[in-house]
Amino acid sequence: MxxxxxxxxxxxxxxxxLCQSRSRVVFGEGPLNARLFIVGEAPGYNEDASGRPFQGASGMLLEKLLGTVGLSREEVYLTTLVKCRPPGMPPRSPRPSEVSSCRRYLISQLVAVDPKVVVALGELPSRILTGRKESLRRIRGRAIPLDRRYVIPTFSLQRALYVPADRSLLVSDFSRLPELLESERPTTYETLNVPSPASEREPLQPGLW
Ligand code: SF4
Known part of the structure; x- marks a missing residue:
């Protein structure tokens, strides 16, 4: 699409x-020629109210993290796995069927932007974007070559806000970005994966991501 x-x-x-728990759809924002693409889990309260991704304390932390590697928010494409806020306070995680329903939008964003580096913030985005089953603690900070781009799984901003030790690791993971953004794209035919419900399960087209 x-x-x-x-x-x-x-x-x-x-x-x-999730259309019933949202106030506004938070599609994502950023330049379509961005080299860096950041994916969170889902919009929260502030994002739902404003219609923009990564607002409030999370947004401020993200802007600080980007600043440490010489990037501004305006240079990066920002989005989430699902575009509508899940219910609950705090909101629950999106269900697999919801991620699957929403993946057409994430795919079209990735195809349009074609970033060199994708940062997956949190357990669910990391698992879905890398297809890896290991815990986030085992794979965080690795630059995983997938479909001619690097995917870096790391902690969520919310987690980093409340756990100082994990905030330090998040800073460390972001510190890899300048080198990766300057490097050549990796050569690999492995394709990023987004799970579908069993009834819809089908391989993504090679190179689709
Ligand atoms: S598929 Fe995505 S955009 Fe559509 S209602 Fe669900 S979360 Fe919102």
Missing amino acids: EFAEAQKEALECTRCG
């Missing part, structure tokens, strides 16, 4: 039950 079509469709989307 073309990016513009995906954005238009998402803003009125009712493909999963």
Whole structure:
């Protein structure tokens, strides 16, 4: 699906039950030629209220992290696995069926931006974007070559806000970005994976991501 079509469709989307808990769809934002693409889990309260990703304390932490490697928020494409806020306070994690329903939008964003580096923030984005089954603690900070880009799994901003030791590790993981952004794209045919419900399970086209 073309990016513009995906954005238009998402803003009125009712493909999963999260349409009932949202106030606004948070599609994502950033330049379509960004080299860096950051994926969180789902919009939270502040994002739902504003319609923009990574707001409030999380947004401030992200901007600080980007600043430590000489990047500004405006240079990066920012989005989440699902575009609507899950219910609950704090919100629950998105369900696999919800991630699957929303993946068409994430795919169209990745295809349009074609970033060199993807940072997956948190357990669920890391698992889904890398297809790895290991715990996040085991794989965090690795630059995993997938479909001609590097995917870096790391902690969520929310976790880093409350656990100082993990905040230090998040800073360390971000410190790898300048080198990776300057390096050549990795050569690999391994393809990023997003799970579907068993009834819909089908391989993604090679190179789709
Ligand atoms: S989370 Fe995604 S699939 Fe579900 S209603 Fe929102 S935009 Fe549609």
